[in-house]
Amino acid sequence: MNFHLNNIPVRSVKPREKGITMVMDKGLSIRQVEDFLSINEPHTDIVKLGWATSYVTPNLESKLDVYRHANVPFYFGGTLFESFVVRNQFDDYRKILDHYKMEYAEVSDGSIDIPHDEKCEYIRKLSEQVTVISEVGSKDDEKIIAPYRWIELIEAEMQAGSWKVIAEARESGSVGIYRESGEVRQGLIDEILTRIPYESIIFEAPLKAQQVWFIKLLGANVNLGNIAPAEVIPLETIRLGLRGDTFSHFL
Template structure:
């Protein structure tokens, strides 16, 4: 940090499993990636190439290398996994991971209908070779999954080999964990937390108000995902109580 402030929360240090920030790359250029890593690399824990953008990304191997050389793992969005699976190309997907030297993979079923035991089989298979993040929740705003099913699926996916489970929100933050207005389904989140350890969950929270809500609920070191590259530093200020939205949250009994 550039100067000293008292009563600022202590952030975990990389490599970390709590206070984890997943950033979404939706098609940054090579130069943008270089600038992003140079300016903000210490604050990002992993980068997701959103949905199936890696299929179209120019200089994909070079981009991946820039991130990895900076100590930032990369993985392809779960929609790409689903695109391979629905075409009966799971083994081709595994070869793609190997081709690009990826050590992380996401398993999801937000866009396809996949029996949950089959999803867990995919997790178990992939976890033998890579670190698996699995996503729970539907991308269909009309499909409301009750809390007990979220919990059951998260528990089973962790048992199958997932390193962390991701709470679905899409890039817009208007499905899954959230209502179409972006409002948090507070009862859902609180019920999930009665059964699933918070360090095992990454909450997709692309909107500032959502990030603020989770920081106030779980503290500076909550795991958050689907963060836009240009929102990474603003998120850190939210985590540290250095933005108006959380300014008083960490001050304790300090009085003027």
């Protein structure tokens, strides 16, 4: 930090197991990635190349090299995984991971229906190759999953080999753990946390109000995902009680 303040929450240190900030890259250019990392690298734990943007991103290898040189991990969005699976190309997907020397992969079923036993088998197979981050929740705002089922799914995926489980919200923050308005489904979160340690979950929270809610509930070191590149430093100030939304919370 640039100067000293008393009574600031203690942040975990990279590489973090909790307090993770997962950033959503929806198509940054190589120059934009360089500029982004010049300021945000200390506060960025992992980057998701959103949904299947990697399929159409020019100079992809060169872009990934920028992240590599900054020691910032990255992975392809779960929709790319689903795009391969629905076309019976899982083995091709594994080759893609090897080709790009990926260290992480996301396993999701937000756009297609995969029997959960089958999804867990994908997690097991991929966990022998990379670190797996799986995702629970649907991108369909009309598909509601009961709290007990969220718990069952998360527990099964952790047992299958997931490092962390993402609680779905999309980049809009209006499905999954949120209502269409963006309001947190508080009862759902409360029930999940009765069985699942918060450190095991990355809560997608693209909106400031959602970030504030989780930080007030679980503290500065809650895992938050789908953070826009321009919001990484603002989020860090929220985590530390240096923005009006949490200014009094940590005093």
